[in-house]
Amino acid sequence: MAKVxxxxxxxxxxxxxxxxxxxxxxxxxxxxxxxxxxxxxxxIMILICVVMSIISPYFMTANNIRTTVLSFSINGLxxxxxxxxxxxxxxxxSVGAVMALVGVITGSLFLAKVNIWIAAFAGVGxxxxxxTLNGFFVTRVGLSPFIATLAMGNIARGASYVISRGMPLxxxxxxxxxxxIGRGMIGGTGIPFLILLFAIVVIAFxxxxxRSTIIRRIYYVGSSEKAARFSGINVTRLRMGVYxxxxxxxxxxxxxxxxxxxxxxPYYADGVEMILISACVIGGASLNGGEGTIFGSxxxxxxxxxxxxxxxxxxxxxYWQQLVTGLILLIAVSLDFLTHRKKKQ
Amino acid sequence: MQTPxxxxxxxxxxxxxxxxxxxxxxxxxxxxxxxxxxxxGAGKSTLMNIVGGxxxxxxxEVLLEGARLDLKSPxxxxxxxxxxxxxxLALCRHLSVAENVFMVELGAGIRLIDFxxxxxxxxxxxxxxxxxxxxxxxxxxxxxxQQQVVEIVKAISKNCRVLIFDEPTAALTQTxxxxxxxxxxxxxxxxxxxxxxxHRMSEIYRICDRVSVLRDGRLIDTELVSGIDQVxxxxxxxxxxxTDVYPAKNERSDEKxxxxxxxxLTLDGVYSDVSFSLYHGEILGFAGLVGSGRTEVARTICxxxxxxxxxxxxxxxxxxxxxxxxxxxxxxxxxxxxxxAEGLFLEMSVASNISVxxxxxxxxxxxxxxxxxxxxxxxxxxxMGIKVAGVASxxxxxxxxxxxxxxxxxxxxxxxxxxxxxxxxxxxxxxxKTQIYHxxxxxxxxxxxxxxxxxxxxxIIGVCDRVAVMYEGTIRGVLAGDEINxxxxxxxxxxxxx
Numbered sequence: 001m002a003k004v005x006x007x008x009x010x011x012x013x014x015x016x017x018x019x020x021x022x023x024x025x026x027x028x029x030x031x032x033x034x035x036x037x038x039x040x041x042x043x044i045m046i047l048i049c050v051v052m053s054i055i056s057p058y059f060m061t062a063n064n065i066r067t068t069v070l071s072f073s074i075n076g077l078x079x080x081x082x083x084x085x086x087x088x089x090x091x092x093x094s095v096g097a098v099m100a101l102v103g104v105i106t107g108s109l110f111l112a113k114v115n116i117w118i119a120a121f122a123g124v125g126x127x128x129x130x131x132t133l134n135g136f137f138v139t140r141v142g143l144s145p146f147i148a149t150l151a152m153g154n155i156a157r158g159a160s161y162v163i164s165r166g167m168p169l170x171x172x173x174x175x176x177x178x179x180x181i182g183r184g185m186i187g188g189t190g191i192p193f194l195i196l197l198f199a200i201v202v203i204a205f206x207x208x209x210x211r212s213t214i215i216r217r218i219y220y221v222g223s224s225e226k227a228a229r230f231s232g233i234n235v236t237r238l239r240m241g242v243y244x245x246x247x248x249x250x251x252x253x254x255x256x257x258x259x260x261x262x263x264x265x266p267y268y269a270d271g272v273e274m275i276l277i278s279a280c281v282i283g284g285a286s287l288n289g290g291e292g293t294i295f296g297s298x299x300x301x302x303x304x305x306x307x308x309x310x311x312x313x314x315x316x317x318x319y320w321q322q323l324v325t326g327l328i329l330l331i332a333v334s335l336d337f338l339t340h341r342k343k344k345q
Numbered sequence: 346m347q348t349p350x351x352x353x354x355x356x357x358x359x360x361x362x363x364x365x366x367x368x369x370x371x372x373x374x375x376x377x378x379x380x381x382x383x384x385x386g387a388g389k390s391t392l393m394n395i396v397g398g399x400x401x402x403x404x405x406e407v408l409l410e411g412a413r414l415d416l417k418s419p420x421x422x423x424x425x426x427x428x429x430x431x432x433x434l435a436l437c438r439h440l441s442v443a444e445n446v447f448m449v450e451l452g453a454g455i456r457l458i459d460f461x462x463x464x465x466x467x468x469x470x471x472x473x474x475x476x477x478x479x480x481x482x483x484x485x486x487x488x489x490x491q492q493q494v495v496e497i498v499k500a501i502s503k504n505c506r507v508l509i510f511d512e513p514t515a516a517l518t519q520t521x522x523x524x525x526x527x528x529x530x531x532x533x534x535x536x537x538x539x540x541x542x543x544h545r546m547s548e549i550y551r552i553c554d555r556v557s558v559l560r561d562g563r564l565i566d567t568e569l570v571s572g573i574d575q576v577x578x579x580x581x582x583x584x585x586x587x588t589d590v591y592p593a594k595n596e597r598s599d600e601k602x603x604x605x606x607x608x609x610l611t612l613d614g615v616y617s618d619v620s621f622s623l624y625h626g627e628i629l630g631f632a633g634l635v636g637s638g639r640t641e642v643a644r645t646i647c648x649x650x651x652x653x654x655x656x657x658x659x660x661x662x663x664x665x666x667x668x669x670x671x672x673x674x675x676x677x678x679x680x681x682x683x684x685x686a687e688g689l690f691l692e693m694s695v696a697s698n699i700s701v702x703x704x705x706x707x708x709x710x711x712x713x714x715x716x717x718x719x720x721x722x723x724x725x726x727x728x729m730g731i732k733v734a735g736v737a738s739x740x741x742x743x744x745x746x747x748x749x750x751x752x753x754x755x756x757x758x759x760x761x762x763x764x765x766x767x768x769x770x771x772x773x774x775x776x777x778k779t780q781i782y783h784x785x786x787x788x789x790x791x792x793x794x795x796x797x798x799x800x801x802x803x804x805i806i807g808v809c810d811r812v813a814v815m816y817e818g819t820i821r822g823v824l825a826g827d828e829i830n831x832x833x834x835x836x837x838x839x840x841x842x843x
Contacts, residue, residue, distance in 0.1 A: 216697070224687075226686055231701045
């Protein structure tokens with residue numbers, strides 16, 4: 001190849017820099033640009049925290065921080081799943097219903113005198129089943145993920161109403177070691193066990209999303225399904241796996257929720273999908289697939305939680321919360337669009 | 346001397362780091378077919394995008410029949426009489442032909458649509474180009490060439506005086522190309538100015554009156570096509586003599602052993618009873634019309650399609666792939682003809698695009714080692730002469746030729762024994778084409794069996810040691826040595842046996 005004398009190609013002129021040093025610096029600059037979206041979210045977050053700690057002396061207290069983090073710890077597990085689904089180019093509108101159904105089933109089994117750990121295990125099994133069905137209808141039947149998971153979500157939500165007869169199940173009698181998951185504190189630190197668990201899962205998934213070959217393949221599939229197929233990637237299996245992961249994480253979140261709230265309600269997490277998708281998009285994910293990071297999405301959901309907490313601290317009516325969430329989403333997505341447009345030029 | 350219908354005066358345009366056009370002055374006459382040529386990145390598209398109202402120039406002006414234009418959008422240009430038939434067709438696929446043709450009129454104001462009139466009018470326009478497309482049909486049901494006619498008719502219905510064609514034959518079969526040429530002749534006879542962008546020299550000599558050459562954003566020359574030979578034209582285009590477009594062919598030797606043997610391969614309804622052998626170290630060409638089954642044969646061999654009958658042997662061993670993955674691990678790789686849709690991850694980095702097939706090679710415990718991944722990509726960037734700012738750059742930012750080199754790197758990374766290349770030089774400039782020809786020859790000389798599917802006869806003739814010609818799903822024959830010439834291939838590829 002190198003022996004052949006050919007005319008130079010006229011691409012961008014700055015490409016003439018081919019020394020190792022120049023390449024590195026350009027590469028680094030690009031990586032910073034790539035992480036720009038997370039940076040904006042982080043900056044907005046820090047700004048709000050600074051302003052809030054001036055407005056309210058209560059904001060920066062351990063108590064408030066704990067409450068805020070706890071408020072998104074359970075949804076945070078599902079936001080991880082949603083991020084992976086979005087990266088693959090899909091969407092899952094059934095996760096909220098899975099959380100409720102798994103809670104109700106686990107709770108019902110417990111009330112029927114089944115050991116709570118076995119009941120929880122069965123609940124997670126339900127998550128696997130629903131995830132598999134979602135994956136089946138998306139990959140084998142060929143439905144659009146939007147429709148397949150919307151239908152499955154309705155079925156799961158309906159089932160949780162049927163099983164619970166529409167009433168919350170009181171679960172105060174749960175054994176203490178199970179309650180510890182959602183309500184326990186790590187001895188002497190004042191850190192809830194749930195937050196520790198959540199942090200471990202987030203760190204693990206963020207690491208995997210950057211390094212593991214499986215999640216990299218999910219990025220490939222989301223970036224271009226056809227090109228992935230023409231690169232020997234088993235697209236069907238990966239997409240199937242993504243919905244199963246969503247089902248499992250949704251189910252685990254459902255089990256955690258009954259441990260935390262001492263009850264299982266059929267209407268739990270109703271409409272949570274939209275909040276999760278907002279969080280992912282604020283954190284840099286794209287509905288077209290191929291983009292997004294776990295870290296970004298967690299930042300997104302944390303940002304929404306901080307705003308909600310701040311509005312409460314400032315005595316703003318809860319009715320404003322949804323409005324502000326919408327505004328934040330709009331701003332974040334517009335920023336994303338504008339920065340992308342600049343990069344393309 | 347005619348008065349030009351369209352003039353561009355002193356046009357300059359800069360995109361952040363690139364001076365795309367530098368003081369270009371060019372005139373187009375009514376009733377002429379004016380070719381615009383140049384390598385990728387020479388500024389052809391930018392110039393046409395300015396004339397077509399997609400970009401605004403930094404300086405300079407566009408004049409239509411002597412009047413200065415102030416174009417703000419492609420719609421402005423169309424209404425003033427400048428039509429643009431894009432390379433990637435820009436029709437609404439889910440609407441009918443008639444609705445597409447009269448899209449502009451339908452979009453204006455709230456009125457009731459007289460569909461009967463619309464269909465009649467569209468039918469009349471289509472008939473004037475000898476097209477029998479039904480105006481009620483959805484565009485998505487049409488072939489590429491039929492869609493192209495719809496685009497042309499759409500432009501004509503606005504009384505266009507200038508019609509720009511951007512690589513119109515790239516996706517057309519030979520018969521469809523002939524139809525297009527007849528249409529262009531009709532347009533010319535009607536007194537329109539046709540601006541024709543193409544990489545294919547033979548087409549320019551066939552239908553164009555004048556030719557303008559752009560290089561590095563400057564206008565190099567405008568000549569009568571009849572007054573300049575092909576070699577000087579290429580010379581002007583690349584700025585220097587282009588020797589060795591095609592590498593030397595392999596010495597024929599008959600005692601070589603086949604690396605791939607295909608017997609009686611059949612895919613019901615597409616092709617049948619395809620048999621051929623591919624020898625170590627040779628480049629076997631696959632010629633034939635688009636739709637003759639060449640792509641499907643290649644895709645069946647590497648497990649992307651399920652065969653209906655027949656068998657394939659690799660180094661004498663029977664192989665039966667259930668998916669492409671199996672083919673890759675046995676050393677057979679396939680280069681897709683649709684680089685953008687099926688080949689590349691446009692929004693991902695060069696490094697990620699090269700490592701995709703064999704991620705495990707840059708991983709440990711299923712965890713990717715990013716420095717190894719970048720090292721691998723850097724090696725290919727150097728070896729293949731890929732022009733890129735860095736291996737972390739997005740592939741979308743690269744020119745067509747460099748994108749193709751990335752795609753080829755991805756395949757070579759798994760050290761294949763057989764490469765099936767489907768239109769490996771489609772839509773890339775002549776410099777990059779030459780590099781790819783030499784690369785294929787180097788692979789062959791290293792003992793790899795190379796199959797090259799191509800619709801461009803000159804490269805089939807110039808590059809391949811043997812040529813299999815397909816016609817409607819069968820191999821008509823295999824040519825070798827001196828038998829490989831244009832007449833022989835066309836006769837086998839196009840003519841009915843009776």
